[in-house]
Amino acid sequence: MIFTSKIKIALIILLAIFIIGTFGFHFIEGWSFVDSFYTTIATLSTVGYGDFSPETTAGKFFAVFVIIFGVGMMFYTLVLLAETFVEGRLRNLLGRGKVEKIIDKMHNHYIICGGGRIGFLICRELMAGKMPCVVIDNNPEVIQKAQDEGFICFKGDATQDKILIKAGIKRAKGVACVLPSDAENLYVILTAKELNQQVYIISRSEEEESEHRLLRAGADRVMSPYTLGGVRMAMAILRPAMLDFIEITTRQQSLELRMEEVSVCKNSQFISKSLEDSGIRKRYGLIIVAVKKDSGKMIFNPMANYIIAEGDRLIAMGEDENVKQFSESCLA
Numbered sequence: 037m038i039f040t041s042k043i044k045i046a047l048i049i050l051l052a053i054f055i056i057g058t059f060g061f062h063f064i065e066g067w068s069f070v071d072s073f074y075t076t077i078a079t080l081s082t083v084g085y086g087d088f089s090p091e092t093t094a095g096k097f098f099a100v101f102v103i104i105f106g107v108g109m110m111f112y113t114l115v116l117l118a119e120t121f122v123e124g125r126l127r128n129l130l131g132r133g134k135v136e137k138i139i140d141k142m143h144n145h146y147i148i149c150g151g152g153r154i155g156f157l158i159c160r161e162l163m164a165g166k167m168p169c170v171v172i173d174n175n176p177e178v179i180q181k182a183q184d185e186g187f188i189c190f191k192g193d194a195t196q197d198k199i200l201i202k203a204g205i206k207r208a209k210g211v212a213c214v215l216p217s218d219a220e221n222l223y224v225i226l227t228a229k230e231l232n233q234q235v236y237i238i239s240r241s242e243e244e245e246s247e248h249r250l251l252r253a254g255a256d257r258v259m260s261p262y263t264l265g266g267v268r269m270a271m272a273i274l275r276p277a278m279l280d281f282i283e284i285t286t287r288q289q290s291l292e293l294r295m296e297e298v299s300v301c302k303n304s305q306f307i308s309k310s311l312e313d314s315g316i317r318k319r320y321g322l323i324i325v326a327v328k329k330d331s332g333k334m335i336f337n338p339m340a341n342y343i344i345a346e347g348d349r350l351i352a353m354g355e356d357e358n359v360k361q362f363s364e365s366c367l368a
Contacts (some may be wrong), residue, residue: 149194
């Protein structure tokens with residue numbers, strides 16, 4: 037339960053009344069600190085004094101002061117706590133049901149297992165590309181942060197079958213395993229592949245020797261943030277112009293130049309046409325820098341007479357708006 041500022045202030049005031057009451061009865065009535073504390077508790081809880089009560093006039097007036105302010109503050113604090121607990125519980129129950137309904141309608145979405153910095157970066161990129169995604173994490177603070185950013189999130193342990201099923205693993209297109217440890221990522225990969233053999237899985241690896249284990253478990257691609265970061269920093273030193281080019285073509289917010297992977301669907305107008313006859317260069321002003329075949333073979337800098345086939349993934353580079361129009365035409 038998250039304490040609001042009102043509850044914090046009420047608890048501080050209540051604590052101050054306890055302290056003032058204890059010291060007040062001690063100095064006014066001459067009682068011990070234990071008896072004074074007991075009397076303060078009895079007063080605030082409205083239980084009554086029992087065998088003894090303030091005897092001096094000053095003590096009685098002080099008791100009246102504690103009753104008026106202390107008892108009122110006690111009930112106010114209890115009401116705030118009950119209200120926060122009930123509202124929070126209802127919000128969690130209703131919110132969870134709403135999220136499950138949204139996930140039930142999702143198809144070909146991506147599941148992000150782990151809501152750390154890398155997980156959030158992946159979600160932002162997917163949302164920028166208008167790709168549906170779900171974040172799974174069991175940390176309430178991470179879930180709250182994900183909700184604040186507008187992500188669809190599901191609270192739970194991603195290594196459990198039932199959590200992945202509720203996140204729509206059987207209808208998902210891909211899974212990103214970015215949990216803190218390689219062991220957890222390995223377990224998620226095994227579970228995800230068991231539930232959906234066709235799902236595409238990309239995993240983070242912490243240790244270099246874990247990479248081959250993650251691949252053998254079923255991951256389609258494994259990446260180490262430390263290795264990628266080191267290579268990028270080395271490139272910034274050795275080939276800064278090349279790094280600038282890569283950043284310009286891969287940033288979502290770039291309006292100057294963009295590089296995009298476009299899949300050629302079954303009924304695309306470009307199937308069985310050469311790159312030259314397709315008019316991609318003339319109509320859209322794009323350069324096809326590479327083609328990835330269904331077999332996994334990569335063709336770099338394809339010739340003008342290359343024949344486009346169904347399932348080809350064309351790596352196109354050009355202005356952002358032209359890339360978007362070309363992506364839409366490939367689906368037509």
